[in-house]
Amino acid sequence: xxxxxxIISFSQQEMQSRNFNVLKExxxxxxxxxxxxxxxxxxxxxxxxxxxxxSGTELKIETVSIEAVCRSCGREFIIDEFVFICPGCGSxxxxxRKGEELIITHLTFE
Amino acid sequence: xxxxxQVEEKxxxxxxxxxxxxxxxxxxxxILALNLVSSPGSGKTSLLEKTLSLLKDEFRIGLIAxxxxxxxxxxxxxxxxxxxxxxxxxxxxxxxxxxxLGKALEKIDTDSLDLLFIENVGNxxxxxxxxxxxxxxxxxxxxxxxxxxxxxxxxxxxxSSALVINKIDLLGLSDFDIDKAEKNARQINGSLHIMRISxxxxxxxxxxxDWLREQVSRKKNA
Numbered sequence: 001x002x003x004x005x006x007i008i009s010f011s012q013q014e015m016q017s018r019n020f021n022v023l024k025e026x027x028x029x030x031x032x033x034x035x036x037x038x039x040x041x042x043x044x045x046x047x048x049x050x051x052x053x054x055s056g057t058e059l060k061i062e063t064v065s066i067e068a069v070c071r072s073c074g075r076e077f078i079i080d081e082f083v084f085i086c087p088g089c090g091s092x093x094x095x096x097r098k099g100e101e102l103i104i105t106h107l108t109f110e
Numbered sequence: 111x112x113x114x115x116q117v118e119e120k121x122x123x124x125x126x127x128x129x130x131x132x133x134x135x136x137x138x139x140x141i142l143a144l145n146l147v148s149s150p151g152s153g154k155t156s157l158l159e160k161t162l163s164l165l166k167d168e169f170r171i172g173l174i175a176x177x178x179x180x181x182x183x184x185x186x187x188x189x190x191x192x193x194x195x196x197x198x199x200x201x202x203x204x205x206x207x208x209x210x211l212g213k214a215l216e217k218i219d220t221d222s223l224d225l226l227f228i229e230n231v232g233n234x235x236x237x238x239x240x241x242x243x244x245x246x247x248x249x250x251x252x253x254x255x256x257x258x259x260x261x262x263x264x265x266x267x268x269x270s271s272a273l274v275i276n277k278i279d280l281l282g283l284s285d286f287d288i289d290k291a292e293k294n295a296r297q298i299n300g301s302l303h304i305m306r307i308s309x310x311x312x313x314x315x316x317x318x319x320d321w322l323r324e325q326v327s328r329k330k331n332a
Contacts (some may be wrong), residue, residue: 001203033264036239084298091300106116
């Protein structure tokens with residue numbers, strides 16, 4: 001809810017400062033480790049947008065997988081099941097490279 | 111004519127900026143700030159009560175008690191000997207954010223502190239997304255919960271530096287398998303420092319206190 005509100009208020013400010021009247025689409029990237037559930041975010045966004053000038057705006061959500069690299073052997077891998085252990089050498093020294101994002105990537109105005 | 115504008119703006123960038131400022135301010139004063147997170151009822155307030163009774167003559171401890179409603183936790187902490195206690199009532203929000211913390215810190219004389227505990231709202235989801243400017247997150251679970259908590263809330267366990275498993279005096283009375291809980295937590299975060307304690311009986315609280323001493327001294331000498 002809070003995240004949806006932040007997205008709306010940021011978009012409203014951008015719309016105003018860039019002198020557009022219609023915002024067609026907001027693009028967001030949501031990492032699987034950001035603890036934001038895309039469907040809940042969409043639900044909150046669609047509910048909150050109704051009372052605003054963004055009532056016709058689409059929220060385009062791109063989910064980002066968790067990409068990690070092993071600090072011991074250098075292997076790069078994708079984490080599906082939240083197991084932060086290197087599948088190559090079994091090390092727990094795993095660095096997350098991607099998957100924590102919560103970013104507004106683009107705004108499409110009309 | 112549609113126009114696409116790339117923005118690449120972090121959704122919580124305002125919060126992150128305020129948190130960075132808090133981190134800088136507390137860092138300049140060499141205050142160790144710990145953000146204590148857990149489900150409701152795991153024992154955050156109990157752990158802080160015990161910590162106060164054991165360490166209040168050794169360190170100058172500040173406590174920020176976040177709650178959705180009521181100042182009950184803050185009142186408990188004052189009764190336990192906390193001299194510098196500030197409640198934050200979030201009024202519905204399920205987590206603390208850096209703005210709320212910044213406001214609470216304005217009311218505290220931070221120059222006189224060694225250690226600051228921030229007791230977050232009982233919730234393992236949302237607080238993980240909101241940086242408060244703390245040095246570390248400490249996550250607490252208890253033996254009356256499921257031993258799969260780390261798997262259910264991976265982000266929080268991934269972002270925490272230490273895990274406290276409370277209520278070990280009740281082991282055996284529920285299906286909680288403590289070794290399995292630890293294994294689950296390590297699978298998410300191999301560098302977690304894990305402590306098994308009981309606030310009720312005082313078991314192993316020396317481990318917790320020793321860990322705190324080490325962190326405070328590390329911060330002082332940083």
